[in-house]
Amino acid sequence: MPVGLSDNDLERVDELIGARRRVARGMPLYLTGESFQSLYAIRTGFFKTEVISEDGREQVTGFQMAGELMGLDGIGTGQHNCDARALEDSEVCVIPFNRLSELSREIDTLQHHFHKVMSREIVRDQAVMMLLGTMRAEERLAAFLVNMSQRFASRGYSATEFNLRMTREEIGSYLGLKLETVSRGLSRLQEEGLLTVQNKNIRIHKLDELKRAMSPRC
Amino acid sequence: MPVGLSDNDLERVDELIGARRRVARGMPLYLTGESFQSLYAIRTGFFKTEVISEDGREQVTGFQMAGELMGLDGIGTGQHNCDARALEDSEVCVIPFNRLSELSREIDTLQHHFHKVMSREIVRDQAVMMLLGTMRAEERLAAFLVNMSQRFASRGYSATEFNLRMTREEIGSYLGLKLETVSRGLSRLQEEGLLTVQNKNIRIHKLDELKRAMSPRC
DNA sequence: CCTGCGCATTGATCACCGTCAATAATGAGC
DNA sequence: GCTCATTATTGACGGTGATCAATGCGCAGG
Numbered sequence: 171m172p173v174g175l176s177d178n179d180l181e182r183v184d185e186l187i188g189a190r191r192r193v194a195r196g197m198p199l200y201l202t203g204e205s206f207q208s209l210y211a212i213r214t215g216f217f218k219t220e221v222i223s224e225d226g227r228e229q230v231t232g233f234q235m236a237g238e239l240m241g242l243d244g245i246g247t248g249q250h251n252c253d254a255r256a257l258e259d260s261e262v263c264v265i266p267f268n269r270l271s272e273l274s275r276e277i278d279t280l281q282h283h284f285h286k287v288m289s290r291e292i293v294r295d296q297a298v299m300m301l302l303g304t305m306r307a308e309e310r311l312a313a314f315l316v317n318m319s320q321r322f323a324s325r326g327y328s329a330t331e332f333n334l335r336m337t338r339e340e341i342g343s344y345l346g347l348k349l350e351t352v353s354r355g356l357s358r359l360q361e362e363g364l365l366t367v368q369n370k371n372i373r374i375h376k377l378d379e380l381k382r383a384m385s386p387r388c
Numbered sequence: 389m390p391v392g393l394s395d396n397d398l399e400r401v402d403e404l405i406g407a408r409r410r411v412a413r414g415m416p417l418y419l420t421g422e423s424f425q426s427l428y429a430i431r432t433g434f435f436k437t438e439v440i441s442e443d444g445r446e447q448v449t450g451f452q453m454a455g456e457l458m459g460l461d462g463i464g465t466g467q468h469n470c471d472a473r474a475l476e477d478s479e480v481c482v483i484p485f486n487r488l489s490e491l492s493r494e495i496d497t498l499q500h501h502f503h504k505v506m507s508r509e510i511v512r513d514q515a516v517m518m519l520l521g522t523m524r525a526e527e528r529l530a531a532f533l534v535n536m537s538q539r540f541a542s543r544g545y546s547a548t549e550f551n552l553r554m555t556r557e558e559i560g561s562y563l564g565l566k567l568e569t570v571s572r573g574l575s576r577l578q579e580e581g582l583l584t585v586q587n588k589n590i591r592i593h594k595l596d597e598l599k600r601a602m603s604p605r606c
Numbered sequence: 607c608c609t610g611c612g613c614a615t616t617g618a619t620c621a622c623c624g625t626c627a628a629t630a631a632t633g634a635g636c
Numbered sequence: 637g638c639t640c641a642t643t644a645t646t647g648a649c650g651g652t653g654a655t656c657a658a659t660g661c662g663c664a665g666g
Binding site (some may be wrong): 221223225227228229231242243244245246247251252271274275276278281282285286287288289290291292293295296297298299300302303304305343344345346384385386 | 462522
């Protein structure tokens, strides 16, 4: 993942990557309470992370796609603090955290890169707080779709046509809404002509207007 | 902050701490967009961090008290991604991030400690997402007060009697509620006999019931 | 092909919380 | 001590989204 390494260092980082691991759709990569040993970089596939509170509430805290890193929440306590579950058949690289720590002590670039990744995760979480704290249902939905669009685009896929891997309920959990509200919101955006929804398939017709729909009433 | 260092290493970590800096009530420690150079450890006082979105929305993302670290959000982009503002006259230790990086390459304990702090910040943020995504107004308030109580207690102050430093509006922003709802919620908890509110002064009478009030309807 | 199950859509109703508004209390500054 | 601005409380009302419920769709498996 990091760039700008010497050939020699690059080799060593390559060795850092332990095994690969396949995770079938619906199966957990790790569960809350399991001992934390490794980080996971997604090679292919799609995941959700989900926190479960003492009183049984569930909150999806994120959806992860290829290239993204999972497991950072486990470093602090030595135990995973959320569930990570595959939304489609997926493959991850296992990155033993001990080895990453050692190596990042020797390779500046790797250390910096790792710190940046953690920091960006914090910034991302803050953006979700903003979404949950201040946006109305349709704004949240627009923000979610724009975010998906950008992430697909940055991976070379279409920014305007993609298949969601998660259910309405999972979207709702992530956005702090009920699944009915998600469904209604999508129908509404469709009526307004911003996009077409057909089950999990989304076709965005007016990306700019969708971005504007993230802001309060016109 | 880290413990378990040799005397020698302890000296070096001490040197890591740059200047101290005083921040008067209401003044910013840093603002969004400023270049990121240092982390800040609070010696005394009380801060809030706040994200401001492009369309002008504000979201308080946290309240920080003595011993806590601020500025982690800046590492990823090299710029601060939120405002940090003192809620009372405060003093912080400036920790130049370059020096921290260097030193943590040499001192394992420091490296581990730093990684844990970042990870815990991520877990904390996820707990806030859970709060914003799944809890009703009064549950959020109870959770907020219990959290404050615990943090005061862990610093040697009373767990049942303390002064909030922030306004109802700031509490509301943090909890995704309007200030009126915060006020009503506090009044309600008071009517129920769980606590006494007098402006910013909180006296908790039934901490266990307050904890129960974090969960859905009795 | 049909069956059954999970997922999605849509409608009707209701409750929670936001909004608007008026008043009160607090604290800083002169 | 008085004034003013800020902060907090409380009430009335309305809207957004939750809840309850019924129907429809799509897909895996027999």
